[in-house]
Amino acid sequence: MVTYAAPIDDIRFVMNELFDYQNSIPTLPGYEDATPDVVEAVLEEGAKFCVNELLPLNLPGDAEGCHYENGVIRTPKGFKEAYKAFREGGWTGLSCDPEYGGQGLPKTLQFIMSELIVSTNLSFGMYPGLSHGAYNALSVYGDDDQKQTFLPRLIDGTWSGTMCLTEPHCGTDLGLIRTKAEPDGKGAYKITGTKIFISAGEHDLTDNIVHLVLAKLPDAPPGSKGISLFIVPKFLVKDDGTPGMRNGVTCGSIEKKMGIKASSTCVMNFEEAEGYLVGEPHTGMASMFVMMNTARLDVGIQGLGLAETAYQTAAAYAKDRGQGRSLGGTKAPEKAADPIIVHPDVRKNLLTMRAYNESARALAIWIGMEVDISEKHPDPARRQEADDLVQLMTPIIKSFFTDYGFEATNLGVQIHGGHGYIHEYGMEQLVRDARIAQIYEGANGIQALDLVGRKLGQGMGRLLRRFFHPVAGFIEENQESAELMEFILPLAKAFGRLQQATGWIAQNGLRDPEEAGAASSDYLRLFALVSLAYIWTRTVKVSLEKMDERPEFYRAKIAVARFYVTRILPQSSSLFATIMAGKAPLMELEEGAF
CATH class of the missing domain: 1.20.120 (Four Helix Bundle (Hemerythrin (Met), subunit A))
Known part of the structure; x- marks a missing residue:
């Protein structure tokens, strides 16, 4: 089993000493109550939940995986109960708009909480993470009716969200998508097509699933300029706001994959499913990028979170595992061997992990604060400066954090030796889980092209x-x-x-x-x-x-x-x-x- 304790002390140092959170974020309109004391209290409770509820499910959830039968997916044992407690604790609406039931806390806090979640159970974190991305897109581009219908339920966690982009023949080049959207003459659209690699596309955690789907209208111009965005709920919504009839969207299968096995990754089939246009026709890429840019920062934090767990686990192991004697002379004469932490190469690996983790965390919190400033600061010029920095650093955080995260988890396996290669110790799972983060939400090579x-x-x-x-x-x-x-x-x-x-x-x-x-x-x-x-x-x-x-x-x-x-x-x-x-x-x- 892996070793993990939330790095609250380091988070406190970064926020209060390195970046002066107190004189920055609580001065923004709407964040006056988000003082360092409040933030720390929230994080302490969040850390308890993650360590006590999510971490124990990580290894068995990986071993069990999701179960698929006749279009229905069951998550591993304990996930439904943990999600119910997560939702009831208000964690699904931490930084969401109070107008729709959110707590209205800073995005900075959401980023930090994301690290704690993925450090303890990345597969679990995928479900609320996708919902939060759907919330972000609809809060910007949805009309009033769409916001009133979907945002409160995404925020309280009774419904979840997805983003449906990739198709069997296209991934990065979304201009090639073939999913069609035909007007039904009643103000809605009939969506037909197949999407693959859809995280949380089908599961048993929520009453409804709100799919955000990229598709093309009959008059769409070619390429990415012809893409529109649609809301396609799993169940149609009745007049009273509750789920009604099943929509024409089904899960064809789940992927058998390398890691994040407790996260359902689905093939989704849309067969004249009823959908609702988000924003203007042919503007789907702009709408989806609101969701994807936030998701890219979150994916970067996944690399950090897994690397932190790998470091803590490897450090604890290195202090306990006895092998050989120190090159500088025996350090534990009362024992048959010195702990491997005395060896320079082991220390090099541990220091590499720690040096990346602590500075990456600080960079992530800095950019999280800039996200809040870009949205809330009263001075338009300061908002623009903050948004510029966030845009610049997004591909760097997504790509580098996930590259080094995979490197760090591999170093953790190396420190464990043969035990790191065995499932019961948990390290090899961290490697497998970390690998996907270099690929999804835009492969890291694409992030580099975006930067230059x-x-x-x-x-x-x-x-x-x-x-x-x-x-x-x-x-x-x-x-x-x-x-x-x-x-x-x-x-x-x-x-x-x-x-x-x-x-x-x-x-x-x-x-x-x-x-x-x-x-x-x-x-x-x-x-x-x-x-x-x-x-x-x-x-x-x-x-x-x-x-x-x-x-x-x-x-x-x-x-x-x-x-x-x-x-x-x-x-x-x-x-x-x-x-x-x-x-x-x-x-x-x-x-x-x-």
Whole structure:
């Protein structure tokens, strides 16, 4: 069984000391009551629920999986009861609009709670996670009747949601979809087609399932410009708001997959199912991207959550497992062997996991706060700045967090040795669960293309400036600090490489788009490493200023930061060299030679 305790102390440090949550989010209209004390109380209760209710279901849920028979899916034992308690605890509406029954708490808190959920049971977290995405899309693009009908039930968790995009012949290129939407002459539409890989498409946790479906109207222009978005409920809604007749949507099968086995991943068949247009015709991609952009941040947090559980489990194992003797001399003479945590390679693996986790958490909370600012700040200019930064960092968080999350879970298996490969220890499940996050909600290579193809040039580099300017300012402000020098210099050098690489891609990518494509994944990783180096250097500055208050805590922060800038950040040099090599090494081999 894995080891996990919610990292509340680290979350508290990030919010209250690193980013000054108190003087930021509770000052926004509508968030006045979301003080640090309130947030901490909510997180403490959330942590108890996740550890006590969700974690015990994770391993057996993976072993049992979902059961499919004649179009009906049953979730593993204990999931229905846990979901009922989750819903009754108000967790499904944490950051939702109070007008429709939500609690109206900040998105920052939702992001943090998401980490706790996926750290303890990713499969379970998929069900409310998809519902929250459907809520986001309908709250922006739904009309008043749609909001009144569907939002309260998505918020209270009695109904759940999905997003139905992928078809057997198309995934990323949604312009190829074939699902049709024919007007029925009564103001609704008949939806016909097949969707695959639909998370939570069918299950036994809620009274109804609200599918958000991409389809094409008869007069649709070709490609992605011809896509519309429709609400297609599993059960039609009666006049009193309760589920009525079964709609023409059925589950054809569930996928037998590598991981997240307790999450139902479905083939969904729509046979003249009654659907309702969301927004204007042919604007479905814009509507769905509201849902997907939030989902991409959530998926990034999945990488973080699984990596945190892997780290805690591996650290506990390394302190207990005895093998060999320390190279520096026996550390536990009273025992037959020293614990493996004495070995440099084991410590390297553990420190790698921890260095990524703590800085990734801080980056996620920072961007979560910027999401709240982008929606609530009274100054339009500040809202725009925040939205720019969120847009810029979304592909980085989604892609890098899930890449390193998979890396971290693999390191956890390595630390466990043979026991890590055995199901009962829980580590191999974390690896399998982590792998999907690099693929869904836009594969990580697509995220990299989004970064270099859209985000770099948007607004003549306006989005980039939202990150580059504060980093440059921080370096300039602290470049004379003797205490910070060992951290500022590596950050400055890596930041310089990022700036050079950005200029190179901007220049060569305009001339030849394949050059930008060839550099994209390495560039995204370079950007991520610099972002975390910035986080770590800020962390060191705070830790030095407050050392007398909690010496042990802050010394640990500085030690992990030192590991990061000396053992991980040097990857920026090789990434820079790879980017500057250009596309030729990738493109010169003839296709037939593969």
